[in-house]
Amino acid sequence: MSTNVEQALWLTVPGARRRVALGWLSWLGLALCGGPLVVATLGPAGAAIALLAVGWLLARSLPAPVECFRHYHLDDSEVTAMGPGAKVRRLAWDRVETVTQRGRTLVLVGDGIRIAVPFRTLAETTLWSAALARVVPELATETWERLEDGEEVRLAPALEPAWGALAWWAWAPAAVAAVVVAGASALAVGAGLALAERAVALRVAHARRVRLDRAGIAVRAGRRGRVIPWSRVEVARVEHGISVTERDGTGTVIRAGLRNFWIALPVIELRATLAPHCPPRVTFRARCANGGLAVVGEVDTVA
Numbered sequence: 001m002s003t004n005v006e007q008a009l010w011l012t013v014p015g016a017r018r019r020v021a022l023g024w025l026s027w028l029g030l031a032l033c034g035g036p037l038v039v040a041t042l043g044p045a046g047a048a049i050a051l052l053a054v055g056w057l058l059a060r061s062l063p064a065p066v067e068c069f070r071h072y073h074l075d076d077s078e079v080t081a082m083g084p085g086a087k088v089r090r091l092a093w094d095r096v097e098t099v100t101q102r103g104r105t106l107v108l109v110g111d112g113i114r115i116a117v118p119f120r121t122l123a124e125t126t127l128w129s130a131a132l133a134r135v136v137p138e139l140a141t142e143t144w145e146r147l148e149d150g151e152e153v154r155l156a157p158a159l160e161p162a163w164g165a166l167a168w169w170a171w172a173p174a175a176v177a178a179v180v181v182a183g184a185s186a187l188a189v190g191a192g193l194a195l196a197e198r199a200v201a202l203r204v205a206h207a208r209r210v211r212l213d214r215a216g217i218a219v220r221a222g223r224r225g226r227v228i229p230w231s232r233v234e235v236a237r238v239e240h241g242i243s244v245t246e247r248d249g250t251g252t253v254i255r256a257g258l259r260n261f262w263i264a265l266p267v268i269e270l271r272a273t274l275a276p277h278c279p280p281r282v283t284f285r286a287r288c289a290n291g292g293l294a295v296v297g298e299v300d301t302v303a
Contacts, residue, residue, distance in 0.1 A: 009130045011074045013118055015067030015083070024065040024168060027058065031173040035181035044178075044186035051177055052193050055170025059161035063104055063118070064168045072117045074131055079108060081115045091115050093134040100158050100259045106131070107158070129293035132262060133286035136295050139263040140284040143212075144297070147267070148280045153212040155258040159201045170194070210254055212264060219244060219252040230275030235268055242268070266295040274299075 031051055038047040069084035081089045091113045100107040105116035106128075122128045143153055161169075171194055178187035211218040216229040228246045236243045238253060242265065245251035254261070254268075271278055281300035286293060 009076050011127050013072050015070035016063045018068050021065040021068040028173050031177040035177040045189045048186045048190040051174040052170050059165040059169040064164045089113055096135045098260050101256050129288045132293050136262050137284040137286050140266050143267050144282045147214050155210040157205045157208045157258050230271045233272040235272045270297040
């Protein structure tokens, strides 16, 4: 496998295709024109529920229409978000603090800047590994050091659908239709349902959190959580994540959608391999080949 981590990175991708914006306008028009019929059939409350439900499903699979007016550029030094208009945001790779792989995007956060690069477009090229290789090794090394210093590292899933997509596809059409067609009662019902959905999403995200510390890994099993010591952890890669199993126990799948999953993955695998004698210092390095990425830890033997 090649050790050329410094693979040239030069890629510009659109945030979304123009048809996404056209689809949103069509959905908004349908909500307004079909609103009276839906209200007559289901009543104001039923109409609000139906519009929010359809919008929620659209938000799960489509980006916010404003993404049609953005482009993202990745090069060896930084990732840049351009648009809408003349707005430009730049985030250097060495300033990235968190990496989250969502359904459609690779979200990079650092220096108070959040940039969501279209992941599916990036994954179609051989450069996605080159992009991750610029942030994962250093952050994985920092994570190892934090664990050895006695700190906890928490991995939490991002809310789905994302706030922005949900506002565009569900909240805005439902609110406009309620004000124009159904009236204040439907608007109040819609607001209550929107708050309830976010509360449920937050609760689900809280239940799926994973905690790492020097002693082991804390995962959720059913309604109860449990801590598995590193010396008893068995890790296997599965589709969309990894399976963490306690020897002679049942496994729990940790999904790739967790915040900093790609950072924690090599740390989890190495600690499960070396436990109970984990060295205090490990340096992680990336290996890239044929579009794939491997991050391996090198034990620092210097006293």
